[in-house]
Amino acid sequence: MISVLIASYNISVVNLIEELQLQLNKANVIFEIICLDDASNSEKNIENNKINKLPFCSFEILKNNIGRSAIRNLLATKASYDWLLFLDADVLPTSPKFISNYIKEIENNHYSVFLGGIKYRDFDDKNLLRWRFGKRSEEVSVSIRNQDSYKYFFTANFLIEKDFFNGIKFNEEIVDYGYEDLLFSKEIEKNKVKIKHIENEVFHLGIDENIDFIKKTKKAISNLNFLISKKLIEKQDTNLSQLYFKLKPYGVLSVLSVFSSFFENVANKSSSVTFYNLFRITYLHQVIKNSQ
Template sequence: MLSILIPIYNYNAYPLVLELHKQCIDCGIDFEIIAIDDASTQHNSENNSVQFLTNCSFVELLENIGRSKIRNLLASKANYDWLLYLDCDTFPKNSDFISNYIKHINLSTKKVFFGGIVYTKEKPANNQLLRWIFGQKREAIAVSERKKNPYKNTFVSNILIKKTLFDIFPFDEKITKYGYEDFAFIQTLKQENIEIEHIENPIFHLNLETSALFLSKTKTALETLLFISKTNSKIEFESKIIKTHKMLCDLKINLLISKLFQKQQLRLEHHLTSEKPTLLAFDCYKIGYFCYLNSK
């Protein structure tokens, strides 16, 4: 019936596994929960307790293999027909999270489902505001809005997919650095005309990194996007950043934007790590950095 797959990195996933385990038991379904730690730099001993729960396993890798490979590795170990991918720093909003997915499996002919993401309303510490604001505005999207643009508004942090389909279209293991591996995966589904059914079955995103760390990861993700754009032509027509960069190139102002970014980078970073970061400034930062990467 259901294989729940959880990649772990520097986080205590045991409370998540415990809740999912309870819900699966209550549903009376055949299930397994597979958690793999991708060589975390901050060991959390509680994750070892996962393996002592029935139908659960936990493995620690000795070497970090990256976000694409670990998801493919998890799928290769799965024994059931449906794969439910959950990020380790999430938690079901509702106690009927698993039963809700099972209901949709039984009622629909679709092979991919996305349940949505939400964030707590409680404002985090000032040094974590950028990630929280970004999540609230760009990820926590109502199901009615998600359905209008189903591929753009799907994230692999809470996705249910038929194993036979995933085996045909796994994650691209050429993407080894952080970022956009989920984007590439979703775009592959779009290119293959595989529908994604959006439902109301959200998880909380719990782990809010500092604004400085989020900026650093964003830069790495944009470097990954540049790599994808040079190796996968399908992405060029779907990525907003790549399309914006192409427009700036057509206007012959991409090098100007790159130079402006270099001059204003520290000021932008100061603003984005402040108590009042704005998404407009964040968007400017991203396109500026991407122009800079392309000018090197």
């Protein structure tokens, strides 16, 4: 009935898969859990190989790194069942009813796509930029998410009908990090298929240190510029690019971009979301300018 699909890279997924298997067994449904590691060559895969001893679960290490979009498509080709539950490897269900909540939606609603949402645990060290940004931008109530269902699409936790997924898939032109969830959401919208957001969140556990988060941000912004230049997304499709093109005619970004490294350093040292956002928009300006 349901195939749980997890792409991993240099991370232990044993706890996640054990929890999922426990819930799936309690829900008394036919299932499989498939996890693929994207050629990380990580020592953590020694532990991950234990997954192959769990009933209806499999773990495999790819020989070559194929990227975030292609690995999700590959997972779908290996799936046996009609519903695909995609989860990031660094999450954990917030509720022991996580699986049963999704099963109820399948049985009671005529949707092809369900989004469970993301939460962040409260912990003592709140001085991590990634945690602060995620709490503000990604931990969104189900009522707000359903007001703009395509905008709040996150690939960390979603359920989709296999037949519909096979008709759109992830765009494998997108190899680098960033905005593949947006591109996939736009494909859903183009097909005029509605997304139902539900209160069925996962905790995002993989909180990057500030310097690593900023490095990923730079990759994502470069990818954003690529997607806009290739007309795969529109300028107004992200808050960042929409603001950039509003401000561009006034020349303010040319002035602010001089301070881009300063904004980056302050964001890194202080975990300030304000300075992080100033860094993002000035870095986007530099990327676009250098690509012209």
